[in-house]
Amino acid sequence: MPSNSDSVKVAVRVRPFNQRERNAGSKCVISMNGNSTTITDPDSGQTKAFSFDHSYWSHDGFTETKDGVYMREADHYADQRQVFSDLGKGVLDNAWQGYNAALFAYGQTGSGKSYSMIGYGPNKGIVPITCEELFKVIESNKDKDKQLQVSFSMLEIYNEKVRDLLVKSKAETGGLKIRQDQKAGFYVEGLKHVPVRNYKEIEKLMEQGTVNRTTASTNMNATSSRSHMVITIRFNQVIMGADGKSNTRSSDINLVDLAGSERSSSTGATGDRLREGSAINQSLSTLGNVIR
Numbered sequence: 550m551p552s553n554s555d556s557v558k559v560a561v562r563v564r565p566f567n568q569r570e571r572n573a574g575s576k577c578v579i580s581m582n583g584n585s586t587t588i589t590d591p592d593s594g595q596t597k598a599f600s601f602d603h604s605y606w607s608h609d610g611f612t613e614t615k616d617g618v619y620m621r622e623a624d625h626y627a628d629q630r631q632v633f634s635d636l637g638k639g640v641l642d643n644a645w646q647g648y649n650a651a652l653f654a655y656g657q658t659g660s661g662k663s664y665s666m667i668g669y670g671p672n673k674g675i676v677p678i679t680c681e682e683l684f685k686v687i688e689s690n691k692d693k694d695k696q697l698q699v700s701f702s703m704l705e706i707y708n709e710k711v712r713d714l715l716v717k718s719k720a721e722t723g724g725l726k727i728r729q730d731q732k733a734g735f736y737v738e739g740l741k742h743v744p745v746r747n748y749k750e751i752e753k754l755m756e757q758g759t760v761n762r763t764t765a766s767t768n769m770n771a772t773s774s775r776s777h778m779v780i781t782i783r784f785n786q787v788i789m790g791a792d793g794k795s796n797t798r799s800s801d802i803n804l805v806d807l808a809g810s811e812r813s814s815s816t817g818a819t820g821d822r823l824r825e826g827s828a829i830n831q832s833l834s835t836l837g838n839v840i841r
């Protein structure tokens with residue numbers, strides 16, 4: 550990360566109630582003011598405020614068009630574009646300067662991670678908007694001495710096993726190996742990095758990967774992701790020098806949609822779902838330790 554910006558930024562987002570919460574007559578205990586998020590204990594009325602780099606209110610203040618687009622109606626509503634402008638854009642700017650960047654979506658199951666990262670239907674999330682914006686700039690490049698190359702990979706970690714989401718067949722056992730190289734750092738052996746020439750190609754790969762990703766319905770979320778997903782956009786800028794030698798500036802943008810933490814009593818998980826849930830919770834707590 551460049552030294553003139555904070556190396557870590559944290560944002561929270563509150564989504565609208567889902568059907569289950571509406572049926573239960575739930576009351577919203579979160580309020581937001583600027584970057585501050587306040588939680589109120591519904592019994593005692595006690596409040597606790599937290600400050601983040603961004604607090605996004607997406608609970609209400611919008612209408613849904615007949616095409617299914619969530620449109621801002623009130624000023625306080627944070628739409629997908631705004632979340633991209635604050636978070637995805639910084640990641641892109643860093644990539645242009647040759648820095649690696651990572652964006653994680655973390656939260657309880659059903660809290661809206663996949664919605665923010667990938668999006669549903671016409672409400673595109675950070676990942677597709679970032680890719681779209683990247684290619685807009687690439688396509689406007691008129692510098693003949695600068696070649697811009699992009700490749701795309703997409704993997705999931707399901708029950709502690711790494712699987713390439715751009716490969717259709719689900720290997721019964723095994724999974725890809727994570728290795729460490731002195732120069733390249735950590736990498737996944739055998740993972741496909743597909744060269745892409747335009748946004749349409751990325752969109753197609755992303756659709757394919759999303760279909761291959763393991764999801765299932767639980768009591769908490771009808772479209773619950775049962776795996777952690779990592780999309781890597783590798784961006785190379787090959788710059789021709791006056792001496793005829795080329796210089797490559799390379800950066801990886803890692804976009805991570807984690808599986809949600811869950812309580813088996815709330816998700817109603819048994820069998821496979823329970824096994825997945827316990828792998829998810831264990832790996833999230835390990836990730837927490839690593840970050841700490």
Ligand SMILES: Nc1ncnc2c1ncn2[C@@H]1O[C@H](COP(=O)(O)OP(=O)(O)OP(=O)(O)O)[C@@H](O)[C@H]1O
Pocket residue numbers: 563564565567607619656657658659660661662663664665669770772773774775807808809810
């Ligand atoms: N900001 C939002 N605006 C409107 N709807 C949202 C928003 N965030 C989430 N939703 C809706 O809430 C539901 C759950 O969201 P999502 O699938 O993104 O959760 P998740 O955190 O990825 O869950 P899991 O960890 O179980 O995969 C979806 O139907 C999604 O469309």
